[in-house]
Amino acid sequence: MKLLSSLFRSRSPRAFALPPDVRAIAVGDVHGRRDLLVRLLNEIDALRTADPRRDDHLVFLGDLIDRGPDSRGVLDLLVARRASDPGLTILAGNHEEMLLAILDGASEHLGEWLRFGGQECIESYGLSAADLMATTPEEAVERLRDAIPEPHVALMREMRDTVALGDYLFVHAGIRPGVAIEDQQAQDLRWIRAPFLTSRADHGVMVVHGHSISEAPEERPNRIGIDTGAYASGRLTALCIDGDARRFLAVSS
Numbered sequence: 001m002k003l004l005s006s007l008f009r010s011r012s013p014r015a016f017a018l019p020p021d022v023r024a025i026a027v028g029d030v031h032g033r034r035d036l037l038v039r040l041l042n043e044i045d046a047l048r049t050a051d052p053r054r055d056d057h058l059v060f061l062g063d064l065i066d067r068g069p070d071s072r073g074v075l076d077l078l079v080a081r082r083a084s085d086p087g088l089t090i091l092a093g094n095h096e097e098m099l100l101a102i103l104d105g106a107s108e109h110l111g112e113w114l115r116f117g118g119q120e121c122i123e124s125y126g127l128s129a130a131d132l133m134a135t136t137p138e139e140a141v142e143r144l145r146d147a148i149p150e151p152h153v154a155l156m157r158e159m160r161d162t163v164a165l166g167d168y169l170f171v172h173a174g175i176r177p178g179v180a181i182e183d184q185q186a187q188d189l190r191w192i193r194a195p196f197l198t199s200r201a202d203h204g205v206m207v208v209h210g211h212s213i214s215e216a217p218e219e220r221p222n223r224i225g226i227d228t229g230a231y232a233s234g235r236l237t238a239l240c241i242d243g244d245a246r247r248f249l250a251v252s253s
């Protein structure tokens, strides 16, 4: 009986925590849903005001743009917010990566990006996919560069790939199991699904990620996925980590 109980104890989930007086709130993939973002930020701000912490981090897990109707509004809001919130960090998603690559001249990816949610993005900037596809790739890229305000592009270029706080690692998509955190490739951090999603490996940290949609937050022993598919489901989710406690915040349309 003694052996059995010690076995169970050794199999019990390990505790993950942030240092004292540090709180982190991670926001899942917004994908152009400014309406939901405004409401979620109201909840987050109310929480932070009512119960302040010395170190209060707000981490966006990437994929702010595309698919939903108002990429422009989302980036406007975050450009403004960044000026007033020193705890704000934004991670790069695969959608920001695609748009930046096109702005840097990879016009061959334009058609694919438009079909992958870029159409809704450019419409929020007053462009039409039909017009862009009717012109030359070079001209289409020029029009994109003209339409997207410089502060939006600067915000995307400043996005990071990871945030590490206490026992937690925040990324857009996930990590490659078996590879040290410092050796992870941007391609994996921004795009990976398998084998990360099914891995049971102890990563040494709890990985908080978006990118792969689930109906409700997925809380596993080695990862927490909070992309609840806001652009289609109308549900935007955040995870609040405070000491060794965790709770989810969500808004629904």
Ligand SMILES: [Mn+2]
Residues within 6 Å of the ligand: 063, 093, 094, 095, 172, 173, 190, 210, 211, 212
């Ligand atoms: Mn993604």
